[in-house]
Amino acid sequence: MKRFLSLVLPFLILAVAAAAQPDTATLPYKRFPELPPLQLLLGDSSTMLTKDKLPRKKPTLIFFFSTGCGHCQHTTEELVQYCDSLPNMNLVMATFASVSEMNAFRQRYHTDSLPNAFVGKDVHFLLPPFYGIANLPFLAYYNKKGEFVDIIDGGLHVPQIAARIRELEKRGR
Numbered sequence: 001m002k003r004f005l006s007l008v009l010p011f012l013i014l015a016v017a018a019a020a021q022p023d024t025a026t027l028p029y030k031r032f033p034e035l036p037p038l039q040l041l042l043g044d045s046s047t048m049l050t051k052d053k054l055p056r057k058k059p060t061l062i063f064f065f066s067t068g069c070g071h072c073q074h075t076t077e078e079l080v081q082y083c084d085s086l087p088n089m090n091l092v093m094a095t096f097a098s099v100s101e102m103n104a105f106r107q108r109y110h111t112d113s114l115p116n117a118f119v120g121k122d123v124h125f126l127l128p129p130f131y132g133i134a135n136l137p138f139l140a141y142y143n144k145k146g147e148f149v150d151i152i153d154g155g156l157h158v159p160q161i162a163a164r165i166r167e168l169e170k171r172g173r
Contacts, residue, residue, distance in 0.1 A: 027132045029140065033148035035060060036130050040094055040120025043103045049092075049120050057144050058116065059089040061152075061165070064127050064138040067097040067105040071154065072137045076109045078158035083114050086162050087169065091117040094127055141165060 029036070040049040054060060063079075065072035079091070091114055095102050102121055106112060111119050127133065131140060137154035139161065149168050152161055 028130045029132075029148055035142055035146045036062075036126060038092065038094075039122075039124055039126065040092070040118065041099060041123045042118070042120045043099065043106060045099050049118050051146070054090050054092070054118070055116060059087065059144050059149075059165070059169070060142040060146070061089055061091050062127070062138075062140040062142070063091060063093045064122075064131075064133055064136065064140075065093060065095050066136050067095060067101045069136045073105075073109065075137050075154065075158065076105075076111065080110050080113060082158045082162065085159065087165050089116065089165070093117060093119040094122045095119075096122055096125060096128075141168060143169075 035051045035054075038049060038051045038054075041047075042049055063075070065076070076093075079086070093111060095105070097105070099121055102119060106119050111117055122128075127138075131138065131151070135154065139152040139154050141149045141152055143149050150164075152164055156164065
């Protein structure tokens, strides 16, 4: 019996471990390749931003961040610094932090100076499971029709992000 268990147990453990891994092909953003049903609580604690309230016929960059994430802070600083070189697009900055932490982040990094930027709390925690977010900052790009185009590496500097977006626009994706 011990020998049987020693032979079968490793296979059972591997089978359970394999079944526990998320199937990236079934992530919602791949099955539903349009802007997700955003519900972000804005800084005034009463206004909800939904995808229907975004300016139309503009590409959208969804930037999921944490207020305490150093890489997210650096990317935000660069977004403000290089805002003139960014394409004309909606910038949706979503976080899971509290509204007070989010507002402190907005003030510290001057995100209100970014054109077409919306900073909000993902109150229903929709975005992390929608995209399978494992690392921050997370960036997802949608074309002006609201169709998913690509996930952009959050470790890039903003000039590289802007170049990647322009490359995606040229390819018509």
